[in-house]
Amino acid sequence: MRRKTLLTLVTVFGLVATPAVASAGQSGGWEGTWTASAHRPHEGFAPNWSLEGFADQTVRQVVRVSQGGPAVRIQLSNKYGTTPLTVTGATIAKATHGAAVESVRPLTFKARKQAVIPPGGQVASDTAFLPVRPLESLAVTLYFAKPTGPVTYHAVAEATTYRAAGDHRDDRDGAAFTETSQSWYLLSGVQVIDPNPRRDVVVAFGDSITDGFGAGPNTNDRYPDELAERLRGRLGVLNQGIGANQVLADTGFGGDSALNRFKSDVLSQPRVRTVIILEGVNDIGLSEIEVPGLPPRPPVTAAQLIAGHRELVRQAREKGLRVIGATILPYKGAAYYTERGEKVRDEVNTWIRTSGVYDAVVDFDRVMADPKDADALNPAYDVGDRLHPNAVGYKAMAAAIDLRSL
Structure with a gap:
């Protein structure tokens, strides 16, 4: 879409152009506690990373959940991807301030550290035993070793996403995350276990x-x-x-x-x-x-x-x-x-x-x-x-x- 189009839309929607899985089904005890709807990669209303994607970079995304549970998992979407997308590794943690975190837990996918998301598909992580309270903020960190190409994203997050060069999925202080965006990338859901069916x-x-x-x-x-x-x-x-x-x-x-x-x-x-x-x-x-x-x-x-x-x-x-x-x-x-x-x-x-x-x-x-x-x-x-x-x-x-x- 031409820049003229985006300027028209910025006017209409009052937007300011500044830097910015397999389904669990109805069983298994999983319930959604946070979601973001998927977009096609696009230049969007404000600068974002969806078209360029990621290569030897770590992305940390902070989300606030709605309900709690004794364990958690994430969902990642390649809904609008045309090729398989590899997530080299991922963690989930309690967010503290900015890109800083605590209580870091590694995430696996079918017992593997790496996830390959097929074009048009999504994946869910394995269970991570991280107790979550209602209205608590979590940080999901994804490392991409190889170039991803354009990625499925959610444009208007009204939340800061952080990016670092290299592999910083386990970092706690957040100092390496020097770049920011106001969109979410690949992350489409966070679910918790609810024992009440x-x-x-x-x-x-x-x-x-x-x-x-x-x-x-x-x-x-x-x-x-x-x-x-x-x-x-x-x-x-x-x-x-x-x-x-x-x-x-x-x-x-x-x-x-x-x-x-x-x-x-x-x-x-x-x-x-x-x-x-x-x-x-x-x-x-x-x-x-x-x-x-x-x-x-x-x-x-x-x-x-x-x-x-x-x-x-x-x-x-x-x-x-x-x-x-x-x-x-x-x-x-x-x-x-x-x-x-x-x-x-x-x-x-x-x-x-x-x-x-x-x-x-x-x-x-x-x-x-x-x-x-x-x-x-x-x-x-x-x-x-x-x-x-x-x-x-x-x-x-x-x-x-x-x-x-x-």
């Missing part, structure tokens, strides 16, 4: 508002983070948001559409009980403007978006999931706002509230609206682009969710 995982599924753009780096203030804090480990909360994602259309910068990634990102997660679906504003907005590098398309209609939501609900119900519909937040004044698009948003939100298709509804539209203008985001909750909430706004979103509905 029941469904008790919630997936937050959506676009950049679920992904947490605007929360601030390393603050863990995304709305799914705030929901996890309310639950305090009683349920796992997985964030499967992707910035610029759409219900109906695939894009390189916004990932596969909600319809095309719902199976992998929600239905394939072990022991999922509930999914919260917050999607649609990008379908509306991006069909209202010309984006260089993307083919023009007619403005999206409410009927098309409603049909997409119905299909997501159908897929979830087939797997026995409880489905919560979230109304689309106000966005008047955002770069891709139009009055025509606003009418579509209103119609879709009315359907979400009144159709009875969803098991429950969380009305983010009304919670987040400006008291003086219901079509606009409350200034107290606005990160500054009239589209994305700030940390206070994300906390208000999490507080609006009735925990009994989960």
